[in-house]
Amino acid sequence: MKQTEFLNIVLPFRDKLFRMAKRLLVSTEEAEDATQEILIKLWSKKNKMESYNNVEAFAMTMTKNFCLDRLKSKQAGNLKLVHTNYTDASSSLQSELEAKDSISWVERIMAELPEQQKMVLQLRDVEQYEYEEIEKLLDMKPTAIRVALSRARKTVREKLMEKHNYGIA
Amino acid sequence: MELHNIEKLIEKYFEATTTVAEEEKLRKYFSEDEVAPHLEQHAPLFNYFTKAKEERFTKQVPLKPRRNYLKWVSVAAIAVFMVGLYFYQPTPPPVTLADEYTPEEIESAKEALALLAMNFNKGTEQLYYLDEFEKTTNKFLTKNN
Known part of the structure; x- marks a missing residue:
């Protein structure tokens, strides 16, 4: 398989992988590294790729596992630390500007969700996957997905309302 | 009628019983300017999802054909060996x-x-x-x- 062929296969879902990685890892740089890692792994398996019936789902699962591993590993400790440092350092100006933008509230609210809800919400509401696909990707039962999704959506709604009310008061 | 429909969809949305098509309808509704005031609170949510989907992966991925590298090194090594053999001359017998x-x-x-x-x-x-x-x-x- 040639590089261009590979890129043609990967291109349609490359951004999805990145967005999923960013949802889990929060930092853009980390997400970029993760996506790159996944694409290189896929490239090294390119000969086997024809035998996978759904490369996108396969890559998505790989990304999910990679990011969760990363969060579990020691590096993740550093990552979190770095990230809070980062937000602290630039809190004065940037976050004030962002706070006015209620769209970015949603992003922050989503960052506080448990990982599973984060992933379900990302796959369903951002990437608009069907339930059957999410089942396979996350290896979850349909009911569990619906429960997680409903909880995630309601949590986001509640927190959004809270912030909204603060804004008025 | 339309508004009533949207309200129902929102209710279904939070119970996670909407289909992708219905969610798309909601997105479309909230992306427009004419959102009913009592529903406006949900707008950031749907607009965020639309916005989030636009994020792109811009980093270049270095897809180096690494395995070929090793293969060519061995080819080069053999070539050097053959050239060496070709120019090799046995040392002259010791002087008596x-x-x-x-x-x-x-x-x-x-x-x-x-x-x-x-x-x-x-x-x-x-x-x-x-x-x-x-x-x-x-x-x-x-x-x-």
């Missing part, structure tokens, strides 16, 4: 005395060495007396013990 000196010279050297050896042997013959000396000392030593 006959090449460097004339027979006369060799003869005279042999004679000189023989003379030396003969005199040397004479010297060693003289040393046999020492054996006798040893014998007598041993006798003394055994007696003393």
Whole structure:
């Protein structure tokens, strides 16, 4: 398989992988590294790729596992630390500007969700996957997905309302 | 009618029973400017999802064909080896005395060495007396013990 062929296969879902990685890892740089890692792994398996019936789902699962591993590993400790440092350092100006933008509230609210809800919400509401696909990707039962999704959506709604009310008061 | 429909969809949305198509309808509704005031609170949510989907992966991925690299190194190594074999010449046989000196010279050297050896042997013959000396000392030593 040639590089261009590979890129043609990967291109349609490359951004999805990145967005999923960013949802889990929060930092853009980390997400970029993760996506790159996944694409290189896929490239090294390119000969086997024809035998996978759904490369996108396969890559998505790989990304999910990679990011969760990363969060579990020691590096993740550093990552979190770095990230809070980062937000602290630039809190004065940037976050004030962002706070006015209620769209970015949603992003922050989503960052506080448990990982599973984060992933379900990302796959369903951002990437608009069907339930059957999410089942396979996350290896979850349909009911569990619906429960997680409903909880995630309601949590986001509640927190959004809270912030909204603060804004008025 | 439309509004009623949207309200229902929102309710279904939070129970996670909407289909992708219905969610798309909601997105579309909230992306427009004419959102009913009592529903406006949900707008950031749906607009965020639309916005989030637009994020792109911009980093270049270095897809180096690494395995080929090793293969070509081995090919190069074999090529170097073959070239080496081609230009390889066996080392010439060691130079003998006959090449460097004339027979006369060799003869005279042999004679000189023989003379030396003969005199040397004479010297060693003289040393046999020492054996006798040893014998007598041993006798003394055994007696003393």
